[in-house]
Amino acid sequence: MDVTDLRVFEAVARLGSMNQAAAELHTVQSNVTARIRALERELGVPLFSRHVRGVSLTPAGQRMLPYAGRIARLVADARLAATDEGAPGGDLVLGTLETTAALRLSPILTSFARMYPQVRMSLTTGTSCSLATDVADCKLDGAFIAGPLDHPDLHGEAIFHEELVVVTARTVSSLGALAAIPSLKTIVFRQGCSYRQRLDALLAEMGILVATPLEFGSLDAIIACVGAGIGITLLPRSVVAGAARQALVALHEVAPEHRDVETLFIRRHDAYVSNAMRAFVEVSRGEFQSLKAAA
Incomplete structure (x- = not known):
């Protein structure tokens, strides 16, 4: 096993295709296939399952992938350390x-x-x-x-340092008024967003049950939907201050454990x-x- 084998393995795993990996690595598919087969023979286990759509990692391949990435990064770091001079x-x-x-x-x-x-x-x-x-x-x-x-x-x-605030439509007078909203929705970024987690914790403490969150990948879309009364969100005050000054949304302060980030x-x-x-x-x-x- 050498660094080139691991680089080929990582590319195939990431792209799910021998052909796409070959294009990225500026080589031919037969070379990529040969290197993967040689690596599997050396390890004595299959690293990929082959199917009509390409390849997918086996359990052994999944276990190996993080180490391949780290080794490739160490090699890159070593090269960078040796040449990182000047500006x-x-x-x-x-x-x-x-x-x-x-x-x-x-x-x-x-x-x-x-x-x-x-x-x-x-x-x-x-x-x-x-x-x-x-x-x-x-x-x-x-x-x-x-x-x-x-x-x-x-x-x-x-x-x-950021101060988080609950953002609602202008018609919502206070946080306490949220409990009276039927089928309250949160409008958030996808799972893994820390602001989303804080909003969930805040509403749970208030005893408010919410419907399935609406997920958006755009900050502008979230603010627009909140302003339209579709749901609420939690964002840094500085991000939504402009929308509040334009009277597009209302901002509500929260307790320090949810506010400071x-x-x-x-x-x-x-x-x-x-x-x-x-x-x-x-x-x-x-x-x-x-x-x-x-x-």
Whole structure:
């Protein structure tokens, strides 16, 4: 077993296709197939089940996949550590919450791109749970998530502080009025969103039963539906302050245990901290300090 075998294995597992893996790795399908078969012979177990739609991992393959990703990342880190000299450069693959992207990242990204033009950055959005998993699995170099963080492989640093509020239609006068709404719905991001979990806990404490949540992937869609009276949500005050000023929604304060949340920047404990990563965290810290000074 060598690093190339593991790279081929990871690509096939992720794409579910020998042909697509070959295209990504800039080789031919017969080479990918031969490497996977040789790896299976060496291990003495099948790693993939073959079917008409492609391939899927066997239980043995599923157990092996996380280690293949870590080994590939270690090799990449070793190469980066040896060549990471001078001004920050190279690739930086990051993730963020939708709310953080909408509210906080624009000045950070603008400053960073101006200061370090040699860094090639890509950004994806997700929930706190999915982003933490992707960082732990080495699919992302780092990510902004909502705290707290409880993962043995990850390091988190508080970057921003947010105040959460319940967001409702203007016709809802108070949190107490929610109990009188028949078939109350919550409008939230998909499962794994920490704001969604906090809203569920808040409503449970109030003894309010809700219908099946409505899931959206867009912050604008959530705010629009709440304003239309379709349901309620829980979001950072700064994200919805503009909609409240325009009288599109109403905001309701909640108890501190549900209100206060820190946005963390997370990365793997054992990952090499590149010049690009170090610079990005420093720029993020600087933006936070600027916000505190302006408050």
